[in-house]
Amino acid sequence: MIFKFQNKSIFYETYGEGPAMLLVHGFLESSNMWKPFLEELSKKNIVVMLDLPGHGSSDVLAETHSMELMAETIHALLEYLNIETITLVGHSMGGYISLAFVEKYPEKVEKLVLINSTPLADSEEGKRNRDRALKVIDQTPKAYISMAIGNLFAEESRDKFSDEIENQKTEAYSFPLEGIKAAIRGMRDRKNRTEVLKNFPREKFILLAAEDPIMPIAENTHLAKETNTFVKIVSGGHMSSIEKRPEVEEFLHFVG
Numbered sequence: 001m002i003f004k005f006q007n008k009s010i011f012y013e014t015y016g017e018g019p020a021m022l023l024v025h026g027f028l029e030s031s032n033m034w035k036p037f038l039e040e041l042s043k044k045n046i047v048v049m050l051d052l053p054g055h056g057s058s059d060v061l062a063e064t065h066s067m068e069l070m071a072e073t074i075h076a077l078l079e080y081l082n083i084e085t086i087t088l089v090g091h092s093m094g095g096y097i098s099l100a101f102v103e104k105y106p107e108k109v110e111k112l113v114l115i116n117s118t119p120l121a122d123s124e125e126g127k128r129n130r131d132r133a134l135k136v137i138d139q140t141p142k143a144y145i146s147m148a149i150g151n152l153f154a155e156e157s158r159d160k161f162s163d164e165i166e167n168q169k170t171e172a173y174s175f176p177l178e179g180i181k182a183a184i185r186g187m188r189d190r191k192n193r194t195e196v197l198k199n200f201p202r203e204k205f206i207l208l209a210a211e212d213p214i215m216p217i218a219e220n221t222h223l224a225k226e227t228n229t230f231v232k233i234v235s236g237g238h239m240s241s242i243e244k245r246p247e248v249e250e251f252l253h254f255v256g
């Protein structure tokens with residue numbers, strides 16, 4: 001289904017009934033990433049999923065999709081659906097956006113769940129890599145998308161999940177390049193929200209992966225403790241929803 005935000009189309013879907021659980025995908029992903037978990041989650045919840053601006057079937061909103069702008073998109077969707085409070089689940093960039101949402105609308109979030117994500121901002125080197133990506137993507141978009149997705153998986157997952165990886169690449173090739181670049185700028189410019197996570201007064205959970213190439217496990221485990229966030233660690237790379245599907249399902253069942 002489609003709702004309008006800033007006169008642009010945003011794709012969303014809802015399933016089930018009960019307390020609301022809103023699922024926010026990451027960079028170069030779409031609401032499709034949550035499909036394998038729907039049957040279980042929608043037994044007890046109304047599950048709301050959207051394609052973030054510039055991803056999947058949703059329009060591009062601006063040159064930069066700041067984490068705040070994407071959080072505003074989620075807020076508008078909740079208003080549109082008349083949903084008061086949610087369990088908010090975010091994968092990676094979806095976690096950055098969830099923290100921006102919590103900062104602005106803390107009373108709307110009953111539980112916060114981060115998967116392969118971090119409250120930290122990009123390091124200076126990380127910001128330089130984003131700027132490099134913005135150049136490469138204009139020159140060789142397909143090669144950039146293929147590499148960016150492939151690099152997220154642990155080495156030993158690349159053969160095992162080659163079909164899933166190909167599917168994710170094929171989907172991402174269809175995203176508008178302006179949308180991909182808008183998200184890269186938004187991630188590059190995001191602020192550190194460790195204090196937001198720390199000050200969030202209700203239940204908060206984070207799932208981290210031991211071989212995640214972009215979320216260093218030691219640093220993020222330490223941050224979880226510092227912010228009183230319940231932490232679960234699984235093996236594998238950044239794409240736990242594919243690489244460790246049963247564990248993620250169990251985790252979501254546990255938090256729900």
Ligand code: MLT
Nearest residue numbers: 026027091092093094187
């Ligand atoms: C994601 O998976 O959402 C992104 O790769 C996160 C990032 O690049 O920081």
